[in-house]
Amino acid sequence: MSTSQLSRPVRGVRATAGAGRPARRRASLRVRRAWAFYMFVGPWILGYLTLTAFPLGYALWLSFTNSDGLSPHTKFVGLANYREVFADPDTLAALERTGVFTAITVPLSIVAGLLLAVLVNQPIRARGVFRTLLYLPAVVPPVGAALTFKMIFDRDSGSANGVLDLLGVNGVPWLVDPYARWVLITLTLWGVGNVMIISLAGLQDVPREILEAARMDGASAWQTFTRITVPLLSPVLFFQVITGVIAALQSFAPLLISLNATPAGVTSVPQDNYLYMIHVFAQTFANGRYGYASALLWVLFAVIVAVTFLVFRLSRGAVFYSSEPDQAKNAPRTIGGTR
Template sequence: MSTGQLTDQAAGTGTAPSSPSRPPAGTTRRPPSLRTRRARAFYVFTVPWVLGFVALTAFPLGYALWLSFTNADGLSQNSRFVGLDNYREVFTDPETMDSLWRTGVFTAITVPLTIAAGLLLAVLVNQPIRARGVFRTLLYLPAVVPPVGAALTFKLIFDRDSGSANGVLDIAGINGINWLVDPYARWVLIVLTMWAVGNGMIISLAGLQDIPRELGEAARVDGASPWQSFTRITLPLLSPVIFFQVVTGIIGSLQSFMPLLIALDPTPRGVTAVPESNYFYMINVFAEYFANGRYGYASALLWVLFAIICVVTFVIFKLSKGAVFYSVEPEQAKPKARTIGGVR
C-alpha cells in the first residue's frame, strides 16, 4: 500500500495511523548526557581502589576481628570461640601492660623532640642566607632513606665490635660500649627516630612560608623582639601545622616497629632477644603472632591498639579547640530566612 493510500484511508476514517514502536532504521540514538558520562568515569576510576580496599584492608580487618574472639594458633583448624577472654588477658597480662607503658614513654619523648627539632631547622633554613637550598636538601636527605635501610645502618654503626661509634670512642681512649643492649639501646632508638627529622622540617617550613611577612614587619615596627614575634605571631599561626605533626607523630610512634631491626642481640635468638627497654607493644604483638603462635590473642592486641589510637586522637582533637588557630574559619550554616505567606 502506498503512502498516498494510507493518507486517504486515514482521512476517510478520521483516525491517524499509529506511530511505530521502534525508531526507523538508520536513525542515531541520543548520546548519553554529561551527568551519565561523569558517573561512568567515576565508577571506572574508583572500582580498582574499592577492590583493593576490600581485599587488602576491609577483609583483613574483619578477619582479624573474628580471630580476636577465638583461640586460633595459625596451624590447627579446630579453633574455637572464646568470647572476650583474649581482651581480658590483654589488660591483665603484665608483659603487655609493660610494653604499652614503654611505648607511651617513647612516644612522649620522641614526638615533642622531633617536632621541636624540625621547627628549629625550619626556622634556620628559612633565613635569607646563601645556598639555603643546599642546606634544605642535605637536612632532608636522611628522611628519604627507607626506614628499614636506616635501621640496619644504625645497627652497623653501633655494633660493639666493628661499629664506627665505638671506633670514635677508641680514638678518644674510651672503651667500646655495647650499644644494642640495655641501658643504651633506648638511646640508639631515639637517635634513629631523630634521624628522619627532615620530614618535620619540610612541613614546618611550608607553614612558615605561608605566614605573611607583613605581620613580622609590623611587629618589629611596634618594638617587638624576635622572641616575642615568634611566640605571639609565628607559633599561633603555625599551630595547625604543629597540631598535624602531633597527631601523625603519636599515631606513628604507637605503632613503632623499628626496634626489632636495630636492637636484636648480636647472636639473634628471635624476637625474645630484644632488650627489655625496647620491647614495645608492636614487638609484643609480633612475638605473640610468630613466636608463640597465638593468633587470636595477637589480633586482640592489635584491636586494642586501634581503640587506644582512636581515643587518644579524639582527646587531642577535643583539647586542640582552644589552642589551634586557623587562618580561615570553617563556614557556618546560615539560618534560612523566615517567610510569611510566601513573602520574605
C-alpha cells in the first residue's frame, strides 16, 4: 500500500473535524440567542406570574373557602359561595344595575366620541387647539375627575346649584337618588376624548377617493356618512364596543370617590349607583367576606367573557374589514395568474 493511500483516511478525519466546527458554532449561537431571549422576556414573565397568575389562582382558591382575610383558620366550603351568589337578591340587583349602566354609557360614549371626531376632522382654523381641548379631560386621573365632580355637584357649595340659583331655580341634591345616576353617567362621558381620538384616527384612514366618488354620484353628506364612512369605521367601533363594555362592567373608583363611599359607610352610596363592584367592595372590606367576594369577582369574570363572546357573535356580518386573508385566498384568478 502506497503512502498516499495510507494518508487518505487521515485527511478524511481532519475534514470531518473541520466540518463539525461550524455546527458547534451554530449550536452555541442558538444557545446564546435563547439566553438573550429569556433575559429580555424574563422580567415580563416574572411580573405576570407574581402579579397576575398567582393572584388569580389565589383568588380562585379563596372563592371555595370562608376566608375573612385575617383569620388563619380557613375552611373549605366548596361551591357554597357560588350558590349564594346566584341566590343573593342584592348581588343580582347590583348586576342588573351594572348592566343598565353599561347599556347606557357605552353607546353614548361611542356616539359622542364619533360626533366629536367628525367635528374636529373638518378643515377649520385652530383645529389642533380644539382637538387638544376636547382630549384634555381624558388625561385627567379618575380620582381628580371624581373629586372635581364632587365639588361641582355638591348640594350646598357646588357650582351646578350656584348656576341654578342665578336662574331662580331651587338647588338639586345631585348626589342622591334619583339624580346620582345621571351624575355618574356624566362623569363617565367626561373622558370621551379617548373615544374621540380613536374615532378620529379611523376617520383619517378612510380613503378620500371613495368619498369623492360618492359625492360625484350625487350622494348627500348623510348618505356618505352612514353608507360609506360608518361601514369603513366598523372595526374601530367594534373595538370601542368591546373595550367599553369591559370597562363599564368593572366601574368602581370614580363611583366610590365622587359619592363619599367608605369602608365604614358603603351604604351611603345611592341605591341607583350601587353597582356590582361596589357590592364586591362592601363584601370584602365592610363584611370581611374575602371568600364570597372572590366568588363574586370570578362570576363577574365569567359574565365579561360571556358578554364579549356574545358581542363577537352578533358582530358577524356587521363589521367590514378592508382586507380579509380568506377572501383574498379564495378570490378567482384571471389571465396571467393574477387575482
